[in-house]
Amino acid sequence: MPERKRYRQVCLRLTDDEYALFEKKCSDSGMSKTDFLVSVLKNSTVKVYRIEEALRPMMKELRYIGSNINQLAYFSNIGQEQPVRDNIESIRKSHNRLTAEISGFLKALRCNADVW
Known part of the structure; x- marks a missing residue:
């Protein structure tokens, strides 16, 4: 045998x-x-994505946006609405751009996934 x-x-x-x-x-x-x-x-074939490396710059920017929102909340709470009005639009644009970037990143991952 x-x-x-x-x-x-x-x-x-x-x-x-x-x-x-x-x-x-x-x-x-x-x-x-x-x-x-x-x-x-x-x-x-198995594809390995280093998501944490690819998302690191986006996460950093998201933290900056959160910090800016906290500052605007502070100004709003102490009655200084003008700094809030001056900065809210730029924060909104940054947030929208970042959301689109993350969405595109995730869409690319789905499109490149191997199915067998």
């Missing part, structure tokens, strides 16, 4: 729906479960 090459074992937990999908894909492929998983493993 030839020596078995595959001696590593992996335990996998799936929901009932995931398991049914797994069974169907194995059946449709005509492969055993092991061969199917090995094929998926060898023929798929």
Whole structure:
């Protein structure tokens, strides 16, 4: 009897729906479960995104916006509405631009996701 090459074992937990999908894909492929998983493993690509690095400048700017809002709240509370009126529009524009930038970043992630 030839020596078995595959001696590593992996335990996998799936929901009932995931398991049914797994069974169907194995059946449709005509492969055993092991061969199917090995094929998926060898023929798929995993993309890793360093989200924290990409979002760091956006988070920094968001903190600045929060700080500016706190300053405007202070001026408003002490009865100095003019600084609030002078700065509120620029904060709104910064916030809208940043929101669009984050939205674009997340949309790009979804568009580049591999589906198999």
